[in-house]
Amino acid sequence: MDQKLVVAIVLVILTSATADYVRPKPRKTLDFPWKPRGLSQPQQVHISLAGEKHMRITWITDDVNYPSFVEYGTSPGKHTSLNRGESTSYSYLFYSSGMIHHTVIGPLEDDTVYFYRCGGKGPEFKLKTPPSKFPITFTVAGDLGQTGWTASTLDHIGRCSHDMFLLPGDISYADYQQHRWDTFGELVQPLASARPWMVTEGNHEIEIIPFFKAGFQAYNARWKMPFEESGSNSNLYYSFEVAGVHIIMLGSYVDYDEYSDQYSWLKADLLKVDRNKTPWLIVLFHAPWYNSNKAHHGERDDMKAAMEPLLHAARVDIVLAGHVHAYERSKRVNNGRSDPCGTVHITIGDGGNREGLARKFKDPQPEWSAFREASFGHGELNIVNATHAFWGWHRNDDDEPVRSDQVWITSLVSSGCLAERNMNLGRFSWHLRKENLLTTL
Ligand SMILES: *[C@@H]1O[C@H](CO)[C@@H](O)[C@H](O)[C@H]1NC(C)=O
Numbered sequence: 001m002d003q004k005l006v007v008a009i010v011l012v013i014l015t016s017a018t019a020d021y022v023r024p025k026p027r028k029t030l031d032f033p034w035k036p037r038g039l040s041q042p043q044q045v046h047i048s049l050a051g052e053k054h055m056r057i058t059w060i061t062d063d064v065n066y067p068s069f070v071e072y073g074t075s076p077g078k079h080t081s082l083n084r085g086e087s088t089s090y091s092y093l094f095y096s097s098g099m100i101h102h103t104v105i106g107p108l109e110d111d112t113v114y115f116y117r118c119g120g121k122g123p124e125f126k127l128k129t130p131p132s133k134f135p136i137t138f139t140v141a142g143d144l145g146q147t148g149w150t151a152s153t154l155d156h157i158g159r160c161s162h163d164m165f166l167l168p169g170d171i172s173y174a175d176y177q178q179h180r181w182d183t184f185g186e187l188v189q190p191l192a193s194a195r196p197w198m199v200t201e202g203n204h205e206i207e208i209i210p211f212f213k214a215g216f217q218a219y220n221a222r223w224k225m226p227f228e229e230s231g232s233n234s235n236l237y238y239s240f241e242v243a244g245v246h247i248i249m250l251g252s253y254v255d256y257d258e259y260s261d262q263y264s265w266l267k268a269d270l271l272k273v274d275r276n277k278t279p280w281l282i283v284l285f286h287a288p289w290y291n292s293n294k295a296h297h298g299e300r301d302d303m304k305a306a307m308e309p310l311l312h313a314a315r316v317d318i319v320l321a322g323h324v325h326a327y328e329r330s331k332r333v334n335n336g337r338s339d340p341c342g343t344v345h346i347t348i349g350d351g352g353n354r355e356g357l358a359r360k361f362k363d364p365q366p367e368w369s370a371f372r373e374a375s376f377g378h379g380e381l382n383i384v385n386a387t388h389a390f391w392g393w394h395r396n397d398d399d400e401p402v403r404s405d406q407v408w409i410t411s412l413v414s415s416g417c418l419a420e421r422n423m424n425l426g427r428f429s430w431h432l433r434k435e436n437l438l439t440t441l
């Protein structure tokens, strides 16, 4: 045979065999320009919801005497309102943080652009408050870090017109090197100063030093979430409501057994959910309960055993988790099997951190697993109305977002599962009153 023809045939075979996406290697941690301390401008600005119609503006200054106030208004340059806040700082080994300011602004109009400035100096920032009604769009990615892949993920999130970003843990990958929290804050400022970033903690936020440093010091100081506003006594678990969605953030690294504070708070919070007001119920935590990847397999089975009956009784629509550096979506599941009144579990720990991908999935794919792929990427959850949401997962295919998984999710409100839920929750509150304990549902 003609040699050229053989080469051509071989090439055709090769290209069709490699038409599959080639899994990329981890990318290096980004280089950040060195900045002298003592800059007078606010840095690392990010915002988060702080109760109904309020937003917490978090920002850092090197100057410890910097005043903690934020001026804001609905036209650029015209700051008609001013709110004062609080500030904190922390030391960690040889590191001393700047002044971390938390200023809650509001009441704010829904779905409205505000212009704001921190501490009377520095640049003006622009935010948009979330809508009060459907539709609402969330972007989602866990295990972000601060590498070249993180930059790609953030770029794609920025291209999606969204109302809020949800992060199921493992944020900066500072891993004890506290200045990395600062570089991360700078990296995400363009997005995080414009839309609320609602986060929960992962194992990389713990940063405990036995007998010397308690856990979550940097996380709690820098990423204050609306826990007081939601009746929680810990920044490590809380809830909030936005546009017909009740979202609960849980902690995978804080006690979760049935005698724990977190468990009691979760029960109380679930009892408050009114599905007429918030037809959608979504929960986030770091370590997934439904995971067929070899990485972190079964790691939080005890948390699942303790809390899944509660989430199931409350008819949670969607759980978003991270930790595993890959993507996986389940069917509606409960207690290890598909169940029409169960929860869709999505693992999305694929933000692009320096540890790279978790490529090995278990074979065969479990019955409950609907889709799985080891790639970096992000998710987009567009809740269209009380009954329909469109979920899309986009991989960072050579730096272009490519939608690899997509599905319409119908809420449990529309499924007939809710009548049974009310019965369960009735028994559930009976238990709560009678014995302050829930064992069976
Ligand atoms: C909700 O959205 C879905 C998908 O767009 C649509 O088919 C359905 O009719 C909508 N429901 C209502 C009550 O508008």
Ligand SMILES: [Fe+2]
Pocket (backbone or CB within 6 Å): 143, 170, 202, 203, 204, 286, 322, 323, 324
């Ligand atoms: Fe993790």
